[in-house]
Amino acid sequence: MADGIAAIVSSTSCPTNIxxxxxxxxxxxxxxxxxxxxxxxxxxxxxxxxxxxxxxxxDRALADVILQQRWRSMVVFYDDYYAFSRIQNVLALTRGNFMEVIVLKLPSLSNGSQVIVGLPSGQKEISDYGEKLKRVVILCTVENTIRLVKQANQMNLFTPEHHWVIANQEVSDKQLLAINASRGVLTVVRKLISFSEYTDKFMAYWRSLPANVTDGATTSPYDVKMTAAYMYDAVLHISRAVYALFLDRQWIGPNKLRCSIDVSVPWPGGPPLMETLRKVRTPGVLGKSGFDDTGYNINSQMQVLRLEKVVNKTRVEVAGMWDPVTRLNTTARTLPAGTPRVDIRNKTFRVVTLEEEPFVFKRMTPVGVRWEGFAMDMLTELSKLLGFKYKLYEVQDKKYGSPQEDGTWSGMIGDVMQGVRGFALSAITITPQRERVVDFTKRYMDFAVGILLKKPVKKTDLFVFLDPFHVNVWLCTIAAFILVSAVLFLLHRIGTRKTGDDPNDGPDFNLRNTMWFVYGSFVQQGGDLTIGRMPTRILTGVWWLFTLIIISSYTANLAAFLTVTRMDSPIRSFDDLASQTEIPYGTVTDTSIAQFLASSDVETYQRLWSFMKSENNSAALVRTAQEGFQRVRKGKYAFLWDVPVIEYEALTDKNCELTTVGKSIYSKGYGIAFPSADPYRDEFTLAILQLQDSGTLDKLRHKWWPKNGKCKLDQDSASSSSSALDLDNFAGVFCVLAIGVVLACAVALLEVLWHMYRRRREKRNFPAKENGELACKGGCQSPSNVTVRKDENGEIHIIVSPTITQVQVQPNLLIPAQTPVKQSAWEPSKRSKEEYVPMKKVEFALPPEGCSKQQEYVRNVDDFTTRL
Structure with missing residues (x-):
């Protein structure tokens, strides 16, 4: 550790490992x-x-194999390789089906002797154990197992009538061939190897090792030491976890650790690496590796082999597979020789059931009540395949079954135990408690516990287009806009004064136009101002670069915000459900789910059960699933129930207002319950396997759980999902556009009102009569000169001085035709075309005779421009 390590892979003795x-x-x-x-x-x-x-x-795999053989007695051989506590576990899993079990421990080999002292040696002992040794389970090392079988064969204790089971996950193909002298039937349970690309790479590396390491085992992966395969998969799993941390940018490099009494600082990168090691699933030589909360590999798939002596040769065939989910999957060929097949044709079974859509439910028809559902369709297919008849009855207490205080069982399980019905069929789950009192067929569908919720109300945000940037970014952008506009205007003013130019010569660079130019540049629409000086060009270039980055970032982020729909739901997993109290939750009483939560040691499930049983939430538990569904529809309630059932409820909901949480717990399976040791169970198991192989069960599953149902099954309402853009995404943009249109119209209306006000004011100040005569006091004798000026309000004033005699004027003026006038034209000079409109030819009238003082006339803005 002093050199800096991230993880340790070891295969040591127990003391060193501890x-x-x-x-x-x-x-x-x-x-x-x-x-x-x-x-x-x-x-x-x-x-x-x-x-x-x-x-x-x-142990569970071995127990399933033993139960499949339906033995009533057996002998168990074990050594130090197999702890006695595990034998007790196997016997507990077989639910006490045996009338007699003999457990014998084999002593260790003495001085490497090839003889194991343990089998009966005398004639009397052989006669005593002869019948009992026909059913044997061997729980020893591979070496002891081979020697024990050979010794039994030499003593004529292993004949074709004998059936022995060997449970050792490291039995190799070469070792199987070493016991080919056997004459009886052997069933071997060993670890399953996944033949994949990882296996090929592993074998290539294995063949490259020295012969003293491989021991000549270079052909079959089963001949390789199982420890080496596990080590290879361990390295693959760690590398996968480290790579995942690198992708998430959570990797912390290993430190040089020092372990002492005084100083012991843990590695900070350990917790995230350990969490990732538990989460990832890595394919390898032995299948897909993963770890549970206890730290053990959850990949415990086993291979079941059958060895028989056929014409002086040992025939090895794969009899089945076992895994924790589907349990033991075998065929009829694995039954011991001589096992009778029961006659099931034309037999009538009494079937107890319970309504649970979509498995079983009633439908009223003109001819009476009709039972429908997935389980009913499967029962029909089984009836056609096996040729039996059945009568359906509904359980009286409408419960699946749970143990009572007096030792009896309620519901369907209780009816099956009492022999009132032939078997039980509905959405009944296979649990260890129920397996102790009844026999289940192999599962016909997987089961898990999920959460049913009412869909959260989708919130429409009118201003979602503002979401790509934080409010601080928007404020800083607005401040930058104002600052750049002011600085650009000042730079121009300072530059014109320094060069001697008139800052008022050309109105392009006033503050208003400067701000419009900066805004046009920001929205990438350009501007009409000419930037000529170096300081203003530098500032403009930097502003353009700034706007390029801002607009590009905004556009990219806006696309993600508009194409992703986010549903605000506080519950995404069972941990979220247990950590909140706003939404109450519950399940059905006296069910396997309630029993699981009540007996679980997991902290999350304990909190769930404590909440349900608390006095403040006495109504959290419901009596039926339909009652739970109704409470979910009313809102503010989460219902824990079977995943297939709640998915069907969400798919077929009238208002499509239900949803499920994607994560589930308590993975089990649905099965058909028979009375303990019922001879017909195996026939139904084989028939279910045939329906699975033929695809019939898959067709029925698609029939009752269609992918394209009435409603869309959103398994995680809190997750984001890509969708087409609708009006809700652009409502805020349209609102801003509408506000801009209204504001523009309002400003235009104010301008019209302002011009109307100015016209009325001009008419009041211009003393003209309707007949066009000029009003003047006294006689006008002196001619006048004309001067034009503009006041602070932007009004144009014409000042006439009496210096000119009467002349003829045009008839369109406001002065009578006989009044003498002087015609002259005035054109603006050095004015911008954008700010000035060319003036019409203006004719100025002289005042009538008798006007001694200067007169002022205000002309209409239709004849002159509004600015000078």
């Missing part, structure tokens, strides 16, 4: 180990993972 677990837990360094013997993950070691699956997984 020491490593302690050190790695203290330093927060993940330890991935391949256990030897019976090494386990020490409780409380959060940084320890075991590549081997938990021993209980192998």
């Amino acid at each position: 020491a490593l677990q302690s050190v790695c837990n203290a330093m927060h360094v993940p330890l991935v180990f391949v256990a030897r013997d019976n090494c386990q993950v020490t409780a409380g070691r959060k940084y320890t993972l075991s590549m081997r699956p938990e021993a209980s997984g192998i």
